[in-house]
Amino acid sequence: MGKSYSTDLRRRVSDYVATGHCCRAAGRVFGVSASTAVRAVTEVRAKGRVTPKRQGRAPRTVGKLAPHILFLVEVVQAEPDITLRELSGALSGAYGVTAELFSIHRALARVGLSYKKA
Numbered sequence: 001m002g003k004s005y006s007t008d009l010r011r012r013v014s015d016y017v018a019t020g021h022c023c024r025a026a027g028r029v030f031g032v033s034a035s036t037a038v039r040a041v042t043e044v045r046a047k048g049r050v051t052p053k054r055q056g057r058a059p060r061t062v063g064k065l066a067p068h069i070l071f072l073v074e075v076v077q078a079e080p081d082i083t084l085r086e087l088s089g090a091l092s093g094a095y096g097v098t099a100e101l102f103s104i105h106r107a108l109a110r111v112g113l114s115y116k117k118a
Helices: 007-018 023-030 034-047 063-078 084-095 101-110
Strands: none
Touching: 007 023, 007 034, 023 034, 063 084, 063 101, 084 101
16 A cells, blocks of 8 residues: 655645645645645545545454354353354354355454364
8 A cells, every 4th residue: 555645745745736826836836636636635625634644544444244243152052062164054054144255254253253274
């Protein structure tokens, strides 16, 4: 993943545009693309800040398994050697919900359960 431009550069681009120059000219002067200059200026105009936005995806939630996480935990605690495939079948049988095995694994990992053998 690329690195964010510095706050100083964003401030200089924004100030340059504020003095009456266009974003394309600011991009050429400071060695960034026109779209980067436009985004920096837009952020300053809209929110009054020059800090870069957070990079990467937003942290995911448990998603459609959120209402069923207690059920999954109870099943795993009652039968610690259950496989993800069996757990998926139990979820489907009890609630009619189908989920990918990795989704179930990820949901259980978020609450502190794992399938690693000691």
